[in-house]
Amino acid sequence: MSAPMGSIRRMDKVxxxxxxxxxxxxxxxxxxxxxxxxxxxxxxxxxxQPIPETHVPTREIETAAINWSMKGSSEExxxxxxxxxxxxxxxxxxxxxxxxxxxxxxxxxxxxxxAPVDAQNVDVYQNAHGVIFxxxxxxxxxxxxxxxxxxxxxxxxxxxxxxxxRDLRRADGEPLKRAIFKEDVQALLYGTAKDMKNPxxxxxxxxxxxxxxxxxx
Numbered sequence: 571m572s573a574p575m576g577s578i579r580r581m582d583k584v585x586x587x588x589x590x591x592x593x594x595x596x597x598x599x600x601x602x603x604x605x606x607x608x609x610x611x612x613x614x615x616x617x618x619q620p621i622p623e624t625h626v627p628t629r630e631i632e633t634a635a636i637n638w639s640m641k642g643s644s645e646e647x648x649x650x651x652x653x654x655x656x657x658x659x660x661x662x663x664x665x666x667x668x669x670x671x672x673x674x675x676x677x678x679x680x681x682x683x684x685a686p687v688d689a690q691n692v693d694v695y696q697n698a699h700g701v702i703f704x705x706x707x708x709x710x711x712x713x714x715x716x717x718x719x720x721x722x723x724x725x726x727x728x729x730x731x732x733x734x735x736r737d738l739r740r741a742d743g744e745p746l747k748r749a750i751f752k753e754d755v756q757a758l759l760y761g762t763a764k765d766m767k768n769p770x771x772x773x774x775x776x777x778x779x780x781x782x783x784x785x786x787x
Contacts, residue, residue, distance in 0.1 A: 593637065594646040598697055602655045603704035604715045608734045611784045612704065613654050621785055630659040630686035631694070655694050659686020700728045707733040707781065708746040710754075717758055720773055729774040731758070737783035755779055 601609045610628055611621040616636055632654045639647045685691060695701075701723060706712040716731060723729060733755075735746065757765075759779060765771045 593649045595648045597648060597650045597699045598653065599650050600653045600655055600694055600698050600701040601704070602694075602701060602719060604706070604709075604712045607704040607706045607709075607712050608784050609654050609704055612702070612732075613652055615784055616652060627660055628654055628656050629661075630688055631656050631692060653694060653698075656686070656688045658690060659688040661686065695724055695727065698724075698727055700730070703729065703731045704734050705731055705750065706735050707748055707750045708735055710749040713750050713754060713758060720758070720777075723774055725772055725774050727774055728776040729778070731755075731777070731779045733779070733781035734784060736781050737785060 601612055603609050605627060606625065610626075610632075613632075613634055614621055617634055634652045634654070636650045636652055637647060638650065703716045703719060704712075705716050720729070733750065759773065759777055761771050761773070
């Protein structure tokens with residue numbers, strides 16, 4: 571029997587040795603959130619790398635392959651394809667000027683410019699096994715972003731929401747002012763009384779929330 575679309579696939583042991591180097595399971599994990607919430611930093615930490623010292627906006631969807639060995643098993647391991655999802659791809663002003671010139675040249679030769687790879691032109695949820703949303707607890711707009719996305723994420727995909735930047739401090743050493751509180755998170759995950767009366771209201775079947783400092787995880 572073939573595995574359902576999007577299910578975690580276990581490969582034949584012989585094929586695994588020849589092709590995948592003993593990889594037992596393949597998974598696809600999405601990292602989503604507003605710009606500046608720490609998506610790229612989380613991907614770096616998952617790879618065992620330090621957090622980038624400066625913030626450079628991610629221009630388009632980027633992926634990284636991470637291999638994990640399963641605890642208690644010397645034979646089984648997981649290859650996780652992590653997607654750093656960009657909702658709208660970026661093009662700098664300099665690139666835009668160059669792109670305009672290139673487009674004119676391309677059009678004269680029958681070629682077309684390739685758009686950035688982003689969530690507007692890719693179905694990121696296809697074959698995904700999980701999604702992590704990052705939410706800056708000092709920025710309420712980042713909660714609104716997650717709320718909108720939870721309304722459309724396929725309900726069968728396990729979902730984790732991480733509140734970030736709990737470790738950041740102001741120039742005077744005081745913690746950043748929190749903008750998202752426990753009751754906000756409860757309403758985000760389970761809806762309000764008004765939401766409960768809306769037959770269109772939906773949430774992933776499995777969802778969790780916790781807060782973290784990415785610099786210490």
